[in-house]
Amino acid sequence: MTEQNEITQVIQSRIEKLNWFIENGYKPFEYRFDKKDAIHDIIERFEKEESEFPVSTAGRITANRIMGKAGFFDITDVSGKVQVYIRKDQIPEQDFEVYKHLDVGDFAGVTGTMFRTHKGEISILCKSIILLTKSLHPLPEKWHGLKDKELRYRKRYLDLLVNPEVKEVFITRSRIINSIREFLNSRNFLEVETPMLQFVPGGAAARPFKTHHNALNSEIYLRIAPELYLKRLIVGGFEKVFEINRNFRNEGMDRNHNPEFTMLELYQAYADYNDMMLIVEDLFINICETLYQKKELAFNEFPNINLAKPWKRISMEDSFEEFAGFSVKNKSITELQAMLEEKDKVKQEKLGKVIEKLFEVFVQPKLIQPTFITDYIKDSSPLTKVHRNDDRLVERFEVFIAGMELGNAFSELNNPWDQKERFEEQVKDLEAGDDEAQRMDYDYVNALEFGMPPTGGLGVGIDRLIMFFTNAPSIRDVILFPLMKPEI
């Protein structure tokens, strides 16, 4: 209990029961229990055998129906829930006293034999019971659960405790990440870990979190992306690497953004962005088939999103003609800026940024089925190779599903002189006040000078991917402890 909690009537009664255990020689916070059986397993075994067998299990009491000299209570562990039937004439006298001093929320250990009640419910006939941990607070209401979103995010343990579908989301999250690892390992990608603390925060257009290293007496940043380190590893001779880990961006929060979020980045030598598209298709299909044994699923208001390949590929410029009903090719930057300001009250200087903003407004919401948008304007993508057929463009794509951006990939720029010039352009923007512009990273340029083979790179926002596969409306529903403002 913390200082902010008052002793309410309910808590007082639980403290009195806790004291009863102490006075009678029990430990209200036991050391261990020999839990032999997971609840799911004993129910499954009884369904098969339909015979009485002894069990020893433990979990949290989640319901209690006491009837004088007998009672039924539900005990829940991570695998499931089982009903326990306890009657005074079947257990030591003192154990029934123990039962009477238990509350919903307490952890208990139970031994007994499996049987089926007259009403047909598979249950444990209790032979002994022990309190393992006393719970001092009442659980949220058994019927309505915990609905208040603020409480659910701040006290996620309660949300997990009383809302079973929340537990399912995070189990699915783990399964998805496992399946990504298996997919990449099976293709001989090496999982690596690169620095979270970086002196030059690079690899993305974002504002970093700044902190201070005491021993070096130096400013240091939380990473906004692992990109520049992963590509150093390609210089170092690894040919396929990936990292699944946290990025930090000092930006606002909404249903698609949390300041810390999980990113998959992978790099493959001798590959280009076309190869990355093939990986994205296979990766998503692999996840979907692992989870649901099919290639279609519903997300949000879209009942049928079909992941069967090949996914649509269309260039950024062409996408306007197809989805927005106008062309950007024959328009001057001034015309495009005017359109953007009219629609969005936003002013952007560079052609690439103007077109991307227009794209966000006019095209992105219409990209429901999986779509690769390819070939961005050069000035907004400083780490990307110039397009082999059009030097106004770069070889970059982003992948969209259900109007949501889920990934970003390039043919990686590996010409050190070109890279240096692009950084210099970015530094000019930074000095002109664009706080998302990238910084000069001489060490990275130096690495490229040693030679990086042609390389394809891909980044996938894991939280959004999990939103998609679990049909979650907000990123806060797929992050266990989303960032919240402190109370008071």
Next chain:
RNA sequence: GGGCCAUUAGCUCAAUUGGCAGAGCAACUGACUCUUAAUCAGUAGGUUGAAGGUUCGAUUCCUUCAUGGCCCA
């Protein structure tokens, strides 16, 4: 950053035109040896998010603040 909405018992929610702060679950006491949202009888539980203001009187109207949600940027 802007707009709208919310905040009442541990939880889920009420409260008519501004007129005694209410229910269900949880808790407590009693009855009850096959219940499962157990049942029956009774009891207790509130600084109505915070601070001001208007008023004889504020959960209700006004202002500011805090936190959250939704939408927009």
